[in-house]
Amino acid sequence: MTNAGLISLVEREHIQSLLDHGKRTDGRSFEEFRKITIIPSYIQKAEGSAMAKLGKSKVLAGVKVQIGNPFPDTPNSGVVTTTVELVPIASPDFESGPPRARAIEIARVTDRAIRESKAVNPESLVIIPGKKVWVLFIDLYVLDYDGNLFDACILAAVAALRNAQIPDIKIINDAEGNPEDVELLETTHPLLMDHIPISCTFAKIGKNIIVDPILKEESILDARITLAFTEENKICATQKGESGSFSLDEIKKCIDIASERTKEIRSKLDAITDPKGNPWSDDLKS
Amino acid sequence: MTIQIKDRSMVTPGEVIAEGEYHLGSNVYRQDKKIISQVIGLVTVKDNQISVVSLKGKYLPRVGDLVVGKITDVSLNSWVVDISSPYPGILRPSSSLDRRFDPVKDQTRKIFDVGDVIVAKVFSFDRTRDPTLTLRSDNRSGSGGPYLGKLSGGRIIDVSPSKIPRLIGRRGSMISTIKQYTNSRMIVGQNGRVWFKGNTFEEEYLVLQAIEKIDREAHTRGLTDRVKEFLEDAVKNLKKNSEKTKAEKPKEKKDATKK
Amino acid sequence: MIISVKKMSKDKEEVVLITKDGIRHDGRKKDDLRDISFHVGVLDRADGSALITWGRNKILAAVYGPRELHPKHMALPDRALIRCEYRMATFSVPDRKSPAPKRREREISKILAEALEPSVFNYLYPRSVIDVYINVLQADGGTRCAAIAVASLALADAGIPLKDLVVGCAAGNLYDQAVLDLDDVEDKEGQGDMPLAYLPHIDEIVLLQSDGVFSPDLYKTALDMLIPACKKIYKLQRDALKSKYSQITEEVADAPEKEAKSKEKAKKEPAKPAKDGKKEAKKKADDKKEKPSEKEAKKRKFSKKSDKKTDDEKKSSTKKEKDDKK
Numbered sequence: 001m002t003n004a005g006l007i008s009l010v011e012r013e014h015i016q017s018l019l020d021h022g023k024r025t026d027g028r029s030f031e032e033f034r035k036i037t038i039i040p041s042y043i044q045k046a047e048g049s050a051m052a053k054l055g056k057s058k059v060l061a062g063v064k065v066q067i068g069n070p071f072p073d074t075p076n077s078g079v080v081t082t083t084v085e086l087v088p089i090a091s092p093d094f095e096s097g098p099p100r101a102r103a104i105e106i107a108r109v110t111d112r113a114i115r116e117s118k119a120v121n122p123e124s125l126v127i128i129p130g131k132k133v134w135v136l137f138i139d140l141y142v143l144d145y146d147g148n149l150f151d152a153c154i155l156a157a158v159a160a161l162r163n164a165q166i167p168d169i170k171i172i173n174d175a176e177g178n179p180e181d182v183e184l185l186e187t188t189h190p191l192l193m194d195h196i197p198i199s200c201t202f203a204k205i206g207k208n209i210i211v212d213p214i215l216k217e218e219s220i221l222d223a224r225i226t227l228a229f230t231e232e233n234k235i236c237a238t239q240k241g242e243s244g245s246f247s248l249d250e251i252k253k254c255i256d257i258a259s260e261r262t263k264e265i266r267s268k269l270d271a272i273t274d275p276k277g278n279p280w281s282d283d284l285k286s
Numbered sequence: 287m288t289i290q291i292k293d294r295s296m297v298t299p300g301e302v303i304a305e306g307e308y309h310l311g312s313n314v315y316r317q318d319k320k321i322i323s324q325v326i327g328l329v330t331v332k333d334n335q336i337s338v339v340s341l342k343g344k345y346l347p348r349v350g351d352l353v354v355g356k357i358t359d360v361s362l363n364s365w366v367v368d369i370s371s372p373y374p375g376i377l378r379p380s381s382s383l384d385r386r387f388d389p390v391k392d393q394t395r396k397i398f399d400v401g402d403v404i405v406a407k408v409f410s411f412d413r414t415r416d417p418t419l420t421l422r423s424d425n426r427s428g429s430g431g432p433y434l435g436k437l438s439g440g441r442i443i444d445v446s447p448s449k450i451p452r453l454i455g456r457r458g459s460m461i462s463t464i465k466q467y468t469n470s471r472m473i474v475g476q477n478g479r480v481w482f483k484g485n486t487f488e489e490e491y492l493v494l495q496a497i498e499k500i501d502r503e504a505h506t507r508g509l510t511d512r513v514k515e516f517l518e519d520a521v522k523n524l525k526k527n528s529e530k531t532k533a534e535k536p537k538e539k540k541d542a543t544k545k
Numbered sequence: 546m547i548i549s550v551k552k553m554s555k556d557k558e559e560v561v562l563i564t565k566d567g568i569r570h571d572g573r574k575k576d577d578l579r580d581i582s583f584h585v586g587v588l589d590r591a592d593g594s595a596l597i598t599w600g601r602n603k604i605l606a607a608v609y610g611p612r613e614l615h616p617k618h619m620a621l622p623d624r625a626l627i628r629c630e631y632r633m634a635t636f637s638v639p640d641r642k643s644p645a646p647k648r649r650e651r652e653i654s655k656i657l658a659e660a661l662e663p664s665v666f667n668y669l670y671p672r673s674v675i676d677v678y679i680n681v682l683q684a685d686g687g688t689r690c691a692a693i694a695v696a697s698l699a700l701a702d703a704g705i706p707l708k709d710l711v712v713g714c715a716a717g718n719l720y721d722q723a724v725l726d727l728d729d730v731e732d733k734e735g736q737g738d739m740p741l742a743y744l745p746h747i748d749e750i751v752l753l754q755s756d757g758v759f760s761p762d763l764y765k766t767a768l769d770m771l772i773p774a775c776k777k778i779y780k781l782q783r784d785a786l787k788s789k790y791s792q793i794t795e796e797v798a799d800a801p802e803k804e805a806k807s808k809e810k811a812k813k814e815p816a817k818p819a820k821d822g823k824k825e826a827k828k829k830a831d832d833k834k835e836k837p838s839e840k841e842a843k844k845r846k847f848s849k850k851s852d853k854k855t856d857d858e859k860k861s862s863t864k865k866e867k868d869d870k871k
Contacts (some may be wrong), residue, residue: 006368008356009401010481014441023487025441043683044601046636056589060682062636083644088630089607089678091590096630098645139635139644141680143605144588280587280596296790298783299664299701300709300746313706315666322746324666324706326786341790343704344592344611346669372611372625372673413671414622448704505790506797 007219015220019208025216031257033151033212036265038159039277048164048191051279052156055214056146058090058279061138061156063164065191067127067182068135078125078133082111084140084153091145109199109239110140110153113228117197117236119161124192127169128179134166136191147215150226150239154199155265159273164191197236198265199228200258204244209254211261225251227258231266293331296505297323303336311337327448328505341505345371345447345477347408347417352432354442354475355419357402360395363387367404369477370444373416381409381420403437403481405473437473440483441490443497447478449504453497460500460510467517468492488528492520562734563719569731575724576770578714581778583695583785585702593703595785597695600728601685604692606699611673625670629658629677631692637684653689654679660693660713660742660752666706675705686729687715693742693752698782702789710782711751712775713742716767718759723767725774739764741771745779 015025028034034055043049048063070077084107086094099107114120125134138157142149165188174180203213203221213221222244228237235255240246246254265272287306291297303314304321313325314336323329327338347353347369355367355375367375379387379394398404404421411417423431445453454461454474465472470484470493480497484490496513503509560570567575579600588594591607614620631654635642661677677699679692690713697711717727718737732738737757743750759767 006356006358006401008403008442009399010403010437010440010442012401013439018487021487027491043603043634043636045639045683045685049636058588060634062634064636064641066641083635085644087632087678087680088609088676089588089591089594089605089680092609092612137635137641139641141634141682143680144590146589280584296787298710298786299707300744301783302746315708317747322708324708325704326701326790340704342593342702343706344670372613372670374613446704503793503797506794508797512797 007216011216012220015216016206019205019210024210026214028212030208030210031261033261033265034214036155036272037277038155038269038273039279040159040163040273040275042279046160047166047188048160048162050156050159050163052152052159053279054148054152054155054212056144057148057152058142058144059149059152059156060141060143060279061153061160062141063160063191064137064139065164065166066135066137067132067184070126070130070133074122075130076126077122078120079135080111080114080120080122080125080138081135082107082114082138082140082157084110084142084149086142086145086149089144090142094142094145105239105241106149106153107140109150109226109228109237110138110157112239113154113197113199113237114138114157114161117195117228117230117234119158119193119195119197120191121194127182128171131179132182136161136164145215147213147218148201150201151199151212154197154228158196158198161191161193162196165189166191195230195232196266196269197228197230198262199226199237200261201226202254202258204246204250209250211257225254227254227262229259229262233259233263289331289336291329293329295329296327297329297338298326299324303329303338304331309333309335311335313338313340340448342446343448345369347371347373347375347411348476349408349411351408351476352405352474353408353419353477354403354405354437354473354479354481355477357398357400357404360398360400362394363389365394365398367406367419369417369419369475370447370479371417371477373411373413375406375408375417375419377404377406377419377421381418381422398436403442405432405434405437405475405481407434433473437481440471440481441494442479442481443494445478445480445497445501446504447476449501450474450476450478452504452509453480453500455510460513463510463514464493464496464517467514467521468496488524492517492524495520560730560734562731563722563724567722569719569724571728573726575722576774578726578774578777579728581691581781583698583782585698585785585789591699591703593699593701593705595695595698595702597691597698599687599691600726601683602681602688602691603683604688604695605680605682606692606695607678608675608696608699608703608705609678610675610703611670611705612676614672614674620672620674623668623671625665625667625672626674627658627662627665627667627677628674629654629661629679629696631657631679631681631689633681633684633688637681653692656752656754657689657693657696661696661700661711663749663751664697664707664709664711664744665700666708669706675700684729686727686732687740689713689752690715690740690742694778694782698786701786709744709746710779710786711742712745712779712782713740713752714771714774714778715740716771716774718757718763718767721760721763723763723770725770739767739771741768741775743772743775745776 037053039051042051043062046062047065050061052059084103086103088094088096140153168185168187170183171179172181202209202225204223205221224241226239230236289304291303301323302320305319308321314321321336323338325340327340330337353369355369357365358368359366365377369375406419406421409418409420421434468489470482472482474480482493563569581599584596587596593608595606597604611625631650633642635644677696681688693711693713716725716739717735719735737759739755742752
């Protein structure tokens, strides 16, 4: 649409020459994340919610819990679906309308990290086998875009699941004593989370590979790779993007770095979660 | 005739500043006898004229303004320049080359390409058509005027155009302060885009911090002194640290600062 | 796939919307507003932005522009086009809303744009567009009124010249009594709802709708209640707009004292233990592959910066404490 996102030659050369001297525009090291803050339970009408702030990028996640039917091929599994909306609030380059390829890619990678890490055991979401299961909708709204939406979205989704509440239920049996229907009670219990996937995204610019790119860095990157890890140090999702490429050695190095960074983020997850925090304050200074 | 709001106080859109026969300055309007603010900003009363200095807003081109722009499109006989305004600037070869432009031999793309940053002057603008830009100084025969043309190296930052007067300072005092302390070059566009280039990464970073400080605190008093103080401290610190680093590892330091 | 969720009804008490003494189900009197607060400049990318919390409503507004309009044929030769998009987040309501925009959202978008337009000096920017995006993050009745108030504030934050700020508020009919500011329960169970938007200074009404039923007298009573309510909200809007800047002014005014103090301290004990501690922690967090001496050198160069920032942090945190006390 507009050229608001076009990066000038001056900016491009500036970022590149800094990188060639081992520096980044915001003073971070190549392997350093921006400040991460999570504000949980921001939306009381959602069963779970969280705002994740990664530097200036902001993502709001809400989890809605409903009763639905299982898929015919997985009668003993609940359903978890993830959507991402790149709403035009977040950037002059985002347009109104249904999610496009880019939003869908982020949603699917987030979905994969949650599903493959078995963050939520799908069997625990079954109410009446083959008939009724819990359906979890994780809806992510990007509200302010300053790069690295993959990591911000996965963080927001995981944080929202961590405070999600499932309604207590009463199962009604039919005359023969078989479970037939479900009644929702007013009380709730926390959603059981078995694993916590955390991701680390790299941008390759020329020969340099950096962690957690800001928008300016993203706009000149050649290739991108996201690696999500479980707490058992297993890789649960990978997504390489953009038209550039990585060498085998580069990928191996990324795996080692991502393993370290995700471990660190997981270890301080409680420390960076601030239930009393103001999601709208400008607290980037750290 | 009464002024209800004191000079330099903050007003919001719709707020009545005065009642009576005052002259209308910028960002105010008259309803009946009331003078009312259109924006969030600071009131200035000068010789019976009331205006409000806006604290934010988009750049509206004015003829003669120096602007820093980005080339966003190139055609056979013109360039489209983003000047961070609702209207793109149009630059034609006739106002950018010293010689005659030959549409057969000359290729516009070879002169300026998409992504290039230029400093230019607004040549014409009347809101019914997009502003045209020029690279010719009007006083070219005289002392030369400011540099117009392509900018390379350095970095650029966007600030609110309404804060440019503070960034320039009285008779350019703020700019010279920053340049002096940081040994850097600086070109300030009236459209809120600033280009600067330092000798070292650290000094360039100082310029950036100084500009960000001015952008954030433009509506406060005593800004010039605070910026001076900030730069003085920062430069002292840089020297101290660079001496230490030199003692530890002289080679590394040199490499890093070489551009 | 989704089966509708039935809440158990036997536990649910019958809601008394309004007592004979005029006390409503949440304890408010007829002309009480819910708690309202505004927060200006909450987004980094937008040209202007604001958030409103109004009771349990949470609504975010962002403004982009005036900017170039594409496609060009939509441009107006004599003024800026004002576009407005009102959207509800899927999780903003008890039962998940489908992400696709509904007819209701389109209608509200249209009337909001039309209500904002009279407040904007849009002839200053012919052929351009001003985009106003509104996202209801949580809804609890009266969202369109809250939306217009927050959108107007976002326009002001973008520095767009305005005649006045636009304020919105709703009144309703509860068993033939006019009340202010219906919440979701009152909206659903009550007999009528009347949202209004108003330019307080110019004294003009720019949005008015009603559904349900009102007698002409009740309708007029409701209108009379709305104007003073709008003026109350107007004051909150103006204070919020100013506070974004006055906070910085206060901070700067405080700074010289603090700086002087910190300088004194620095003289007394040149090595700040806190700062070193922070450095150590940061270093640990960094990778171990780079040479430690190089790392050290880099950190040194940035030490001034991180120093400065911790100072700022302190200031803003003390500021917050002050605010909390208020």
